[in-house]
Amino acid sequence: MAFASIVGLEVVYAVAMLILVSLGLAIVFGMMRVINLAHGEFMVMGGYAATLAVHHGINFWLAIIVVPPIIVGAIGVVIERTIIRFLYGRMFETMLATWGLSLFLVGLMTVIFGDDTEGVPMSLPGLHIGLYQESGYNLFVIGFSVFLVGAVYAFLRYTRLGLLARATMQNAPMAGALGTNTSGVYAATFALGAALAGLAGGIIAPIAGVVPTTGGSYIGQAFITVLGGGASALAGVVSAAILFGVVDQAATFATNAVFGEVALLLAAIVLIRLLPNGITGRFFRRSL
Amino acid sequence: MILDVDDLHAAYGRIPILNGVSFRVSDGETVGILGHNGMGKTTLLKTLIGHLSATAGRIRFSGTDVSRWPSYRRARAGIGYVPQGRMIFPALTVYENLRMGFIARGDWSEENAVNDIRARFPRLDTLLDRAGGTLSGGEQQLLALARTLCGHPKLLLLDEPTEGIQPSIVDDIIEILDGLHRFDGLTIIVVEQSLDFISALSQRVLLIQKGTITRELSAEQLSAGALADELGETV
Numbered sequence: 086m087a088f089a090s091i092v093g094l095e096v097v098y099a100v101a102m103l104i105l106v107s108l109g110l111a112i113v114f115g116m117m118r119v120i121n122l123a124h125g126e127f128m129v130m131g132g133y134a135a136t137l138a139v140h141h142g143i144n145f146w147l148a149i150i151v152v153p154p155i156i157v158g159a160i161g162v163v164i165e166r167t168i169i170r171f172l173y174g175r176m177f178e179t180m181l182a183t184w185g186l187s188l189f190l191v192g193l194m195t196v197i198f199g200d201d202t203e204g205v206p207m208s209l210p211g212l213h214i215g216l217y218q219e220s221g222y223n224l225f226v227i228g229f230s231v232f233l234v235g236a237v238y239a240f241l242r243y244t245r246l247g248l249l250a251r252a253t254m255q256n257a258p259m260a261g262a263l264g265t266n267t268s269g270v271y272a273a274t275f276a277l278g279a280a281l282a283g284l285a286g287g288i289i290a291p292i293a294g295v296v297p298t299t300g301g302s303y304i305g306q307a308f309i310t311v312l313g314g315g316a317s318a319l320a321g322v323v324s325a326a327i328l329f330g331v332v333d334q335a336a337t338f339a340t341n342a343v344f345g346e347v348a349l350l351l352a353a354i355v356l357i358r359l360l361p362n363g364i365t366g367r368f369f370r371r372s373l
Numbered sequence: 374m375i376l377d378v379d380d381l382h383a384a385y386g387r388i389p390i391l392n393g394v395s396f397r398v399s400d401g402e403t404v405g406i407l408g409h410n411g412m413g414k415t416t417l418l419k420t421l422i423g424h425l426s427a428t429a430g431r432i433r434f435s436g437t438d439v440s441r442w443p444s445y446r447r448a449r450a451g452i453g454y455v456p457q458g459r460m461i462f463p464a465l466t467v468y469e470n471l472r473m474g475f476i477a478r479g480d481w482s483e484e485n486a487v488n489d490i491r492a493r494f495p496r497l498d499t500l501l502d503r504a505g506g507t508l509s510g511g512e513q514q515l516l517a518l519a520r521t522l523c524g525h526p527k528l529l530l531l532d533e534p535t536e537g538i539q540p541s542i543v544d545d546i547i548e549i550l551d552g553l554h555r556f557d558g559l560t561i562i563v564v565e566q567s568l569d570f571i572s573a574l575s576q577r578v579l580l581i582q583k584g585t586i587t588r589e590l591s592a593e594q595l596s597a598g599a600l601a602d603e604l605g606e607t608v
Contacts, residue, residue: 245472245483252462252473259460262422264448264476264524371464371504 087215092338098223100330101230105289106303107310107322108233109282115311115318116254117274119169120176122183124307125300126190127279131157131286132295133194136203145207149287150229157283158276165275170268187300194297202294226288237281238319241373250274251373309353315363320372324364328352374436375400375528375560376421381430383420390416392584393430398528403554403561405575407568413584414564415457418530421562422454423447434528449476453526457533457564459517463506467497470505470516474523486523493549494519496542511542518546522553529553531563535570547573 106128113121121127131153138148168186172179209221241247253260253270261267285303286295293299310329314321332352337345360367376398383391390413398404408414419425421432423444432440439447448454462470471490475483491498494515500508505516514534521529531550535543547570553559554574565571571578580588 248465248469248472252465252469255462255464256460258424258444259456259462260473261444262424262448262454262456263474263520264445265473266443266445268443 087217090214091217091219092334094219094223094227095338096331096334097227099334100326101227102289103306103310103326103330104230104234104322105226105285107307107314107326108237109278109280109285110304110307110311111278111314111318111322112237112281113275113278114308115314115316115321116250117173117271117278118176118254119173119275120180120183121278122180122304123164123187123190123300124282125302125304126187126194127157127161127282127300128286128289128303129194129295129297129300130160130190131283132205132290132293132299133198133203133286134283135287135290136205136295139205145205149205149290150284153283153287154280157286158280160283161276161279162272164279165272169275170271173271191297191300198295198297200297202296203290204294205291207291222291226292229288233281233284234319234323238373240277241319246270246273250277306349309349313353313356313363315360315365315367317365317369317372320369321363321365324369325356328356328364374398375402375434376562377431377433378421379431379433381417381420381432382428383416383425384428385416385425389428390584391420391427391430394581394584394586395430396579396586396589398560398562401554401558401560402577403550403563403575405571405578406562406564406581407566407571407578408581412581414581415532416584417581418454418456418532418562418564421447421530422452448524448526451525451527453521453524453529455517455521455529455531455534457536459510459513461505461508461513461516461520463504465505466501467503467505467508467516468501470520471497471523474520476524478525481525486525490519490523493522493552496545511538514538515542515545518549526559528560528562531561531565533564533566535565535567543567543570550574 109127110121110124113119134153134156135149138152139145143152164186168182172182207222209225211218211221212224241251249260249265249270253265253267257267310322310325313325313329329349329352333345333349336348365372374397379395381391381394382389394417406414406417416425420427423442427440431438434447434450434452439450462473465473471487472483475486496512496515497519500512505513508516518534534546550561551574554561561574563571563574578590579586
């Protein structure tokens with residue numbers, strides 16, 4: 086029973102991590118159709134923001150939850166205004182530009198921080214279940230991911246800016262003719278996606294540490310989850326993360342972590358083959 | 374004078390569509406624009422709202438030159454636009470579509486503006502939770518009009534509002550627009566193919582050919598039934 090509980094928590098944790106890693110990309114790619122190949126580097130910048138904040142004596146929770154989204158969101162605004170806004174609707178050019186941006190950011194962070202892994206010290210009591218123990222921080226990640234999905238849903242569904250963002254992404258000229266400054270909405274939406282990526286980086290930093298080149302390991306998972314989820318940004322990410330997280334952890338417990346990753350990729354291939362428009366192309370179509 | 378269009382030119386790429394359109398519209402007036410397909414009627418409205426940039430000429434709205442303004446500034450200044458094809462936000466509910474039309478102006482809150490419009494459009498009131506994309510063509514046309522009116526425009530640009538719409542909804546639209554014109558003093562420019570519709574609403578009609586205004590019919594001529602004769606000769 087205790088073992089089953091631990092396995093269950095690990096599966097939920099894997100799902101939560103996939104949601105965390107993918108949520109920013111769900112906004113930027115899922116809603117805005119911008120293929121941001123620098124998404125992983127946005128996460129790494131969030132990790133460094135958290136690391137620097139902790140090293141400068143800022144409270145741990147503020148450092149991982151508040152500082153990274155502010156810093157990376159602001160950087161996102163600058164990147165949107167200087168690069169991305171000229172490329173809307175031009176998929177190939179966007180890929181090239183964000184790939185170049187990704188390389189630039191890796192180089193820049195290496196110059197500034199070096200290529201040693203930076204850590205964020207944290208101590209949370211674990212949860213004892215029988216003979217087993219679940220990391221307290223893992224439980225925090227699970228709870229925070231649930232909160233984050235709820236917060237993003239509430240923002241998009243119930244706020245004026247969320248409404249403007251959804252309408253602008255559906256038909257920007259019409260939104261403009263109704264008085265919406267669509268250029269500003271695009272910038273704000275991109276900043277939200279960047280901020281969510283930075284937040285994910287800040288949350289993950291205490292677990293994985295931060296090194297300039299780790300962005301590449303996140304971007305694959307994020308794109309697979311967002312593509313597997315389909316058109317509805319939020320429902321898509323949650324449903325795909327549940328599917329892939331369960332497959333990944335089931336295979337990991339049955340064999341090892343490497344086969345878990347392989348099983349996740351195979352599940353993604355099968356899913357895209359069966360549902361080319363992703364899960365929300367068939368189910369939950371009217372969801373956010 | 375709410376609108377003064379002077380020697381307006383516009384083009385799609387290198388293809389000129391408007392070749393020097395000039396006309397004026399007074400406050401509270403309803404003006405119809407008639408012409409064959411491809412003569413520049415829709416392009417004229419798109420240029421007035423700012424979806425298409427003018428290549429030359431000037432648009433003055435309430436005395437201000439808005440020729441270089443983006444469309445959102447023109448909308449905030451008081452130009453409302455109901456496009457051909459409606460352009461409903463398909464994944465938003467009817468209520469959310471209406472909220473999208475709200476423009477903060479004076480003491481009106483978003484809730485007050487939407488409730489006012491719901492009272493004017495009882496057909497929409499039962500559809501508030503439906504996704505815009507699931508409505509019939511007629512319901513979408515009502516929604517497009519209602520959505521724009523939520524912003525309390527001073528000038529309403531209507532592009533072919535009766536296209537593909539059932540007669541009962543056309544009657545509803547005429548009644549609503551007539552009320553807005555008579556009691557609220559709304560200025561309306563309507564592009565239409567339906568002579569009945571344009572006769573019912575317009576005080577004068579501008580005929581457009583090859584991107585220029587070629588003739589104007591007064592209210593007297595319209596009421597005398599001369600519109601059909603005039604159109605027979607020129608359009």
